[in-house]
Amino acid sequence: MLEEKISGIRAQLDAAIAEAKNPSDIEAIRVQYLGKKGLVTDLMKELKDVPNDQKKEYGQKINVIKKEAEDKIKEAIAAIAKKAEEELVNSAEQYDITMPVDFTGEGSYHPITLVQREVEEVFASMGFTIEDYLEIVDDYKCFEALNIPKHHPARDMQDTYYLDNGQLLKTHTSAAQNAIMRKYGAPLRAVFPGRCFRNENTDACHENTFFQMEGMMIDENISISNLIYFMKTMLSEVFKQDIKVRLRPGFFPFVEPGFELDISCLICGGEGCPSCKNSGWLELCPCGMIHPNVLKAGGIDTDKYTGFAFGLGLTRLAMMRYGIKDIRDLNSGNLKVLDQFKNI
Ligand code: FA5
Numbered sequence: 001m002l003e004e005k006i007s008g009i010r011a012q013l014d015a016a017i018a019e020a021k022n023p024s025d026i027e028a029i030r031v032q033y034l035g036k037k038g039l040v041t042d043l044m045k046e047l048k049d050v051p052n053d054q055k056k057e058y059g060q061k062i063n064v065i066k067k068e069a070e071d072k073i074k075e076a077i078a079a080i081a082k083k084a085e086e087e088l089v090n091s092a093e094q095y096d097i098t099m100p101v102d103f104t105g106e107g108s109y110h111p112i113t114l115v116q117r118e119v120e121e122v123f124a125s126m127g128f129t130i131e132d133y134l135e136i137v138d139d140y141k142c143f144e145a146l147n148i149p150k151h152h153p154a155r156d157m158q159d160t161y162y163l164d165n166g167q168l169l170k171t172h173t174s175a176a177q178n179a180i181m182r183k184y185g186a187p188l189r190a191v192f193p194g195r196c197f198r199n200e201n202t203d204a205c206h207e208n209t210f211f212q213m214e215g216m217m218i219d220e221n222i223s224i225s226n227l228i229y230f231m232k233t234m235l236s237e238v239f240k241q242d243i244k245v246r247l248r249p250g251f252f253p254f255v256e257p258g259f260e261l262d263i264s265c266l267i268c269g270g271e272g273c274p275s276c277k278n279s280g281w282l283e284l285c286p287c288g289m290i291h292p293n294v295l296k297a298g299g300i301d302t303d304k305y306t307g308f309a310f311g312l313g314l315t316r317l318a319m320m321r322y323g324i325k326d327i328r329d330l331n332s333g334n335l336k337v338l339d340q341f342k343n344i
Helices: 002-019 021-036 037-048 051-090 111-124 152-158 173-184 224-239 292-297 315-323 328-330 335-339
Strands: 188-196 209-219 245-249 256-265 280-288 307-311
Touching: 002 021, 002 037, 002 051, 021 037, 021 051, 037 051, 037 111, 111 188, 111 209, 111 280, 111 315, 173 188, 173 209, 173 256, 173 292, 173 307, 209 224, 224 256, 224 280, 224 307, 224 315, 256 307, 280 292, 280 315, 307 315, 315 328
Parallel strands: none
Antiparallel strands: 188 209, 209 307, 245 256, 256 280, 280 307
């Protein structure tokens, strides 16, 4: 009697699976056989009325058909998925890949890229080479070669993302200074843009991922006047107008003396707004004369050469150049923001 029921269920199940065309058909079959009121589940409920001496044998047979139904349903799901994938691949062959593409969805350069290229052009025209550098660097390049030994308090100013292997995400483009000095020796003029990472609380003018552009000029008789000249030329070329700047003392272990170069906030005209933390000034470009220890670490003869370096906040420059009020818009990936730069 039980055997008859089981073979009836098996035949029915096989027929139903053979007919199934999509995942919802299979789900209906699963409910019909293995669901709470399913045919196989009902068999198990009958177990309580079976005489005790036959319970074990009865139970084993039900378990076999239950397992068989589960396996068949699993196989059917896999087979249907495979068939759907094959159909998709076959239908893809029907596309003509030689058809001309509709370019109405054309992209645009990111505003930071646009500003980066402008600044690069200005410096290239003044004889600077443009260098590329790594985003993952070691402690020596990011700190020690820059006169920031281990446990120096200046490290606290750049909350660093360390990797498990001891390397770190570059916190500033100054991390490339040593490699570039070693690559070219003196005299040298180079700018090197790059992405920097700091574990910062974000606000309208701070991001945890932002761009800087470092610049270095090393030669005989280089002084602060050279530094100021290059900074002013760059800003007037980029903004195509006179920009109010102020220079105040700034401390960075890798320069001596060091300065902070701020520009008057172009978003609020110097009145004060969230983009400039209500100060009317935006910290844009720390700079200074390269510390002799840093030159020495880069293999430069400090009796003969001096140099200046600056670390331009490229992301902030892009904000000022295009009137972007919140730095976070630049990393948002929001196409509405980026679309505005299509025709630039
Ligand atoms: C530095 O990173 C130094 N390496 C700069 C330097 C280079 C000094 C060479 C002297 C000589 P600072 O941490 O201040 O300094 O960053 C430089 C600029 O990067 C800032 O003025 C600002 O424009 C930009 N910047 C820094 N942190 C952020 C941030 N979280 N979000 C956006 N821009 C930032």
